[in-house]
Amino acid sequence: MSSDEQTPQEDQQSGEDKDYLQEGEPIDEGELIGGDGNEPEQASQQDPIATLEEQLQEAKDQTLRVQAEMQNLRRRVDRDIENAHKYALENFLGELLPVVDNLERGLATINSLLDGKDEAQKAIGEGIELTLKSFVDVLTRNKVEQIDPGNETFDPEFHQAMTMVPHPEIPANTVIEVFQKGYLLNGRLVRPAMVIVSRGAES
Secondary structure, three states: OOOOOOOHHHHHHHHHHHHHHHHOOOOOHHHHOOOOOOHHHHHHHHHHHHHHHHHHHHHHHHHHHHHHHHHHHHHHHHHHHHHHHHOOOHHHHHHHHHHHHHHHHHHHHHHHHOOOOOHHHHHHHHHHHHHHHHHHHHHHHOOEEEEOOOOOEOOOOOEEEEEEEEOOOOOOOEEEEEEEOEEEEOOEEEEOEEEEEEEEOOO
């Protein structure tokens, strides 16, 4: 068979190929790679920039949070240091207050039994009074205040009522007697005053 001669099957295949090329629309190379061929390049250029901007914003937010946390920590530390300085004597003061109480009781007892002619009793009373005054002066210099609420309105924040008794002349909720003085250290309650409170006149 010569080269010019083709089988019917070969003629049919070549005809189909010609029909496809003739009838089909021209193929755009840009469509094969997606659009005009520039979009993937633009996307690859924009994505890193957007990613970097997001990372930068996250870093800024994290820096602000860290700075806020450091400021809060610094305030807490400063407050703790200030409180440590202001209330360092609180435990020691608790040990000293019974001494002051005993001096006050001793002075009150001597004054109640004092005979104006007994010079020895008078000298002892004066000595205890001077000692007590020295103690109170030291406490005052260290920001300690006494709570002595005689004839004042009962305040549960600073007073502890031992009992309530009726009294025809004193209004209700008024302190009649102070058993034990209270104390404040830099405005903080160290010990409440122990008192007797009037219930008012009985009906």
